[in-house]
Amino acid sequence: MKPILIIAEVMDGCIRPVTWELIAAARVIRDLIQTNRAGGKRKAAQIAVIVPAQDPVPLAREISSLTKVDVLALKVPTLVAYTSEAYKECLAPLIQELAPSHILVAHTSQGRDFAPGLAIRLNAASISGVNQIRSDGDGLLYSRPGMNNTRNMVLRPEPGFPLVLTLTPGIFLARPCQVKDPGAVMVREISFGPKQPVRMVHQKIARRENEHQALKKAHTIVAAGRGIGERSNLESVARFAKYFSASALGASRPLVDMGWIGYDHQVGITGASVAPRLYIACGISGSSQHLAGMKGSDWVVSINKHPEAPICSHADVCIVADVIDFIRVFLEQEDALQGKI
Amino acid sequence: MKILVCIKQGSEDGEISRFDEFALEEALVLKDRFKARVDVITAGPESAVAVIRRAFGMGADQGIHIVTRDSGFVSAFVTASYLAAAAEKGNYDLIFTGIMSQDMMQGQTGPMLAELLGLPCATGVVKNYLTPALGLVPIEREMENGCRDCLDIRLPAVLTIQAGSLLPRYPSLSNMLAAGKKSITTLAQGDLFPVPVKPKEVLITIECPEKTRAGLGLEGTLLDQARQLKAFLQEKDLV
Numbered sequence: 182m183k184p185i186l187i188i189a190e191v192m193d194g195c196i197r198p199v200t201w202e203l204i205a206a207a208r209v210i211r212d213l214i215q216t217n218r219a220g221g222k223r224k225a226a227q228i229a230v231i232v233p234a235q236d237p238v239p240l241a242r243e244i245s246s247l248t249k250v251d252v253l254a255l256k257v258p259t260l261v262a263y264t265s266e267a268y269k270e271c272l273a274p275l276i277q278e279l280a281p282s283h284i285l286v287a288h289t290s291q292g293r294d295f296a297p298g299l300a301i302r303l304n305a306a307s308i309s310g311v312n313q314i315r316s317d318g319d320g321l322l323y324s325r326p327g328m329n330n331t332r333n334m335v336l337r338p339e340p341g342f343p344l345v346l347t348l349t350p351g352i353f354l355a356r357p358c359q360v361k362d363p364g365a366v367m368v369r370e371i372s373f374g375p376k377q378p379v380r381m382v383h384q385k386i387a388r389r390e391n392e393h394q395a396l397k398k399a400h401t402i403v404a405a406g407r408g409i410g411e412r413s414n415l416e417s418v419a420r421f422a423k424y425f426s427a428s429a430l431g432a433s434r435p436l437v438d439m440g441w442i443g444y445d446h447q448v449g450i451t452g453a454s455v456a457p458r459l460y461i462a463c464g465i466s467g468s469s470q471h472l473a474g475m476k477g478s479d480w481v482v483s484i485n486k487h488p489e490a491p492i493c494s495h496a497d498v499c500i501v502a503d504v505i506d507f508i509r510v511f512l513e514q515e516d517a518l519q520g521k522i
Numbered sequence: 523m524k525i526l527v528c529i530k531q532g533s534e535d536g537e538i539s540r541f542d543e544f545a546l547e548e549a550l551v552l553k554d555r556f557k558a559r560v561d562v563i564t565a566g567p568e569s570a571v572a573v574i575r576r577a578f579g580m581g582a583d584q585g586i587h588i589v590t591r592d593s594g595f596v597s598a599f600v601t602a603s604y605l606a607a608a609a610e611k612g613n614y615d616l617i618f619t620g621i622m623s624q625d626m627m628q629g630q631t632g633p634m635l636a637e638l639l640g641l642p643c644a645t646g647v648v649k650n651y652l653t654p655a656l657g658l659v660p661i662e663r664e665m666e667n668g669c670r671d672c673l674d675i676r677l678p679a680v681l682t683i684q685a686g687s688l689l690p691r692y693p694s695l696s697n698m699l700a701a702g703k704k705s706i707t708t709l710a711q712g713d714l715f716p717v718p719v720k721p722k723e724v725l726i727t728i729e730c731p732e733k734t735r736a737g738l739g740l741e742g743t744l745l746d747q748a749r750q751l752k753a754f755l756q757e758k759d760l761v
Binding site: 264265269289290291293294295296297298300301302305306308310317322325329330331333337338339378380382383384385386387388392401435438439444450452453458459476480481482488491493494495496498501502506507510514515 | 595642645660686
């Protein structure tokens with residue numbers, strides 16, 4: 182059986198937690214392959230993790246002691262920080278040598294950046310943003326979002342090629358814990374630069390600190406999306422937010438990009454990841470990057486004109502209406518109840 | 523300075539896929555600043571020529587149309603192969619794509635194109651500080667939680683552009699009038715690849731995403747719905 186390889190996600194010299202999810206997904210793939218084969222008595226595919234880093238051994242030990250899997254510490258003395266060029270250059274020869282059936286990468290800003298090019302280098306099939314893996318008897322099927330997140334496309338790789346997958350974080354959940362019988366840790370050293378012409382030089386990671394405090398503290402977030410129509414309608418969404426105590430006004434990315442509201446209000450992977458008691462999405466269609474940033478909310482209410490919007494699949498309550506009209510009616514009713522009218 | 527922007531048809535005829543429109547805008551800003559030449563390329567059916575005309579209206583200089591017969595799901599590898607074959611001889615300093623297409627959302631065509639051409643590639647670029655004199659493009663690419671990865675890339679390079687604060691311009695009348703004089707190179711899929719490029723993935727079916735929450739729909743007039751929402755919020759102790 183060909184092995185299933187995982188590329189650990191390393192950032193700032195640490196293993197990113199999404200790596201545990203990749204291991205969980207590798208186990209799903211291994212088990213599906215095993216069940217699919219007649220008899221199922223042959224040895225299951227081996228799972229191994231590759232950790233590319235300047236000093237990968239401690240990281241490799243951490244992974245093996247928390248997951249039992251074998252880990253290959255890929256020591257690259259010049260690898261100060263991630264670049265797609267360095268990763269492809271260092272990983273491709275090692276992967277070719279190991280001849281895996283699958284190469285699992287996180288669908289993150291890093292994984293999305295190098296995986297497609299790596300697939301070309303390996304002459305591999307490549308499926309990005311996988312959110313479900315299943316088997317139909319003929320083999321494994323991989324589901325991924327398309328059509329503005331309103332549909333899932335189910336793909337089958339052609340046989341005879343290795344398969345590079347990038348896996349959407351937050352789907353294949355895993356809780357790593359100390360194990361008695363950790364996997365083996367092997368070390369391989371590889372050089373990258375300075376002899377090769379290095380064309381990508383990492384400078385720094387620019388961070389934003391202490392933003393999104395209001396969103397993170399709020400018990401209720403009322404968030405506006407493009408469906409509110411006009412900038413001036415933000416006022417009525419803000420009024421709706423004020424109706425709730427301990428609340429904050431959120432926004433989807435396009436509103437921030439258009440300059441309607443500050444970055445401090447942005448919810449989503451590239452903004453704040455939030456988990457309030459109540460999340461009310463006003464005119465938000467629900468891109469996967471937005472959904473990933475608010476799916477930890479206890480309760481989700483969506484107000485949107487379009488019943489087809491992806492957010493409707495991820496809300497507890499769906500109100501199909503013009504969001505501004507609905508807010509007006511809701512607040513008028515509340516005013517009436519409190520005798521203000 | 524020669525820039526190539528890869529564009530794809532959006533959901534409506536003649537409309538450029540949203541992220542590609544941002545990529546084109548980014549290139550046109552560089553055209554204004556450095557007098558760069560901006561070409562556009564698209565792979566698609568005969569009707570896709572409309573997006574090249576639209577790009578001319580926005581200010582692009584020349585167009586390449588690879589006429590393809592593929593329909594439905596098209597593997598990013600196949601598209602990237604077409605684009606690479608057509609772009610190879612163009613001597614472009616920079617190639618832009620959108621971060622992903624609206625329909626397929628794979629985000630793979632750009633980085634695959636780069637690899638096929640042997641060029642460095644950065645995805646999700648939100649800022650570039652192109653310095654032609656140094657043959658360098660320092661960039662910032664978006665990471666999670668508002669962080670940005672800052673790196674210097676040697677030209678020629680491929681960048682996939684994330685939609686940002688720079689709104690794509692509308693086609694101008696003068697550009698549209700000049701569009702008729704601009705040249706479009708038409709290439710047939712079979713000219714580029716006598717033996718068709720085979721995809722390594724096939725589409726089996728398209729499904730509705732699974733619901734992760736109940737999605738209780740509220741019925742009736744707006745007032746009915748408002749009352750039901752209030753009752754729900756009270757029941758869950760959310761107000």
